[in-house]
Amino acid sequence: MGSAGLNPVFAQSGPAPQNWMHPGGIIARWQLNVFHVSLAIVLTVAAVVSVLLIYTLWKFRDRSYRPGLERKADPAGLPPQIDGNHTLEIIWTVIPVILLVVLAVPTVRTNYLLASPPPSDPIPVRVIAYQWWWAFEYPEHGVVTANELRIAVGKPVQLTFESNDVIHKFWVPQLAGKMDVIPGRINQSWLQADREGVFYGQCAELCGPSHAHMRFRVIAQPEHEFEAWIASYGREPQPRSEAEAAAFHRGMEIFAARGCSACHTIEGTVFQGKVGPNLTGFGSRMTVGAGIMSNTRENLARWVTNPGALKPGVMMPAHDLSREEQDALVTFLHSL
Ligand code: CUA
Numbered sequence: 015m016g017s018a019g020l021n022p023v024f025a026q027s028g029p030a031p032q033n034w035m036h037p038g039g040i041i042a043r044w045q046l047n048v049f050h051v052s053l054a055i056v057l058t059v060a061a062v063v064s065v066l067l068i069y070t071l072w073k074f075r076d077r078s079y080r081p082g083l084e085r086k087a088d089p090a091g092l093p094p095q096i097d098g099n100h101t102l103e104i105i106w107t108v109i110p111v112i113l114l115v116v117l118a119v120p121t122v123r124t125n126y127l128l129a130s131p132p133p134s135d136p137i138p139v140r141v142i143a144y145q146w147w148w149a150f151e152y153p154e155h156g157v158v159t160a161n162e163l164r165i166a167v168g169k170p171v172q173l174t175f176e177s178n179d180v181i182h183k184f185w186v187p188q189l190a191g192k193m194d195v196i197p198g199r200i201n202q203s204w205l206q207a208d209r210e211g212v213f214y215g216q217c218a219e220l221c222g223p224s225h226a227h228m229r230f231r232v233i234a235q236p237e238h239e240f241e242a243w244i245a246s247y248g249r250e251p252q253p254r255s256e257a258e259a260a261a262f263h264r265g266m267e268i269f270a271a272r273g274c275s276a277c278h279t280i281e282g283t284v285f286q287g288k289v290g291p292n293l294t295g296f297g298s299r300m301t302v303g304a305g306i307m308s309n310t311r312e313n314l315a316r317w318v319t320n321p322g323a324l325k326p327g328v329m330m331p332a333h334d335l336s337r338e339e340q341d342a343l344v345t346f347l348h349s350l
Contacts, residue, residue, distance in 0.1 A: 031214030034187035038234070039207045041190040044124050051120050055113055132170035132204045139163065141175045143182035143195040145221060146228035146325065147291050147304035157247045158279070160291030161304045163232045166240035167210055175201040183219035186232050192218050207234030212300070223327035229305030248281035248294060254349045265346025268339055277330070280350060290330060296350040303328075314347060315340045 030036070037043045140151040141163075150163045165171050175184060175195040182195040190205040207213065217228035235243075253262035266283075269275055275285035281294040291304075299309050303325055307313040317324060319340060320332045335343065 032187040032216065034191075036188060038188040038209055038211055038213055039190070039205055041128065041203075041205050042188055043208075044127055045191050048120050048124050052117060055117055059113065128203070132172060132206065134170060136170040136172035136204055137165070138172045138174070141173050141184060141195065142178055143175070143184070143217070143221075143228075144178045145180065146217070146224040146328070148184075148215075148228070148230045149291065152244070155244050155247070157244060158281075158292045159295060160293075161230045161301065162299050163215070163230065164240060164243055165205075165207055165232060165234050166237040167207055167234050169237060169240075170204050170206040172204045173202065175203075180221050181219050182217045182221050182228065184215070185218040186213050186215040188213045189232060194219065205232075207232065210234055210236065215305070224325045227304060227306045227325045229301075231300060231305060233300075243295075243298075246295075250282035251280065251346075251350050253345075254297075258345055258349065261342045261345040262349055264339075264342035265344070268335070268343045269346060272333055272335070272343075293347065293350060297348045298350075309348075311344050311348070314344045318343055318347075 034042060035046060035049075037046050138153055140149075140153060142149040142151070148161050148163075149158065150160065151158045163171075173184070173193075175193055177195045177197040179197065181197070183192050184195055185192040186205065189207060190203065193201055193203045195201065211234055213232040213234065215230040215232055217225055219225075221228065251262075251266075253259040269280075269285065275287055277287040277289035279286050279288065279292045279294065280296075281292075296309075301307060302309045302314050302317050303321065306324065307317070318333055319335055321328045321330045322332060
């Protein structure tokens, strides 16, 4: 995790998290196949043309040339002037046509595959983009979460994309290519993870000052773990231990008193704000601030006290909290 030189506050997701050449699902594999076919054709053409070019330069070089020697214009010394060659012209027209047809077959086929519905009955998920975070709603399960899309390995997920404000773009390099998320329009696509893992996601359309901080994760887990997560959703939050009970209740009070509850929902409680990310199950999230930082106590305390310092333009205001209040609030949030 993390690379030398990067701010340790900002969360990484394994080495080369945006390496789409290491696909984790069927959609990304189809897309990689098209790339491989194109790459093979391009490299073959480049190799043949380079060899012909080098051969021609060598074979037809001016053998009488010496550096510094003054050349006099001598029409009789010019090479033979050629005026077209039908055979060659037909060859260098027909070969590219064949190559384009060869390239078109997998390209068009893959486009139709991407636009077709998933092979088996998918889990529907509504993706709603906000400046600068993501909401994920599972309408069949009554689950709403933010910035972490949990899915079951081997099970397709049908995504519909909506935007709350400007144009965003959903991109999980190792699972699926980019999809525009446009206000007033519903786009659709699906994806599927074929192995367990945490797949890095990123908004890929410039959408304001914190566009680069509009990240997310797709967490692919075995189906029973996914089902368990769905089942545990929305239970009334409890302190994680007896020792934490006092801080937990104090944190819950602060959450209400400082206005957090005006914007955030926590299922199982009276807090039902709809402006910011839904925080139900927040304690199990890997990151804070829409994927930018690991969800540690220190990072969460920094976030709740001054989010604008970490994410320019963020809607959430700064909160002047004492050390004790920060601790209590963090304890409460981590117990969710
Ligand atoms: Cu949303 Cu860039």
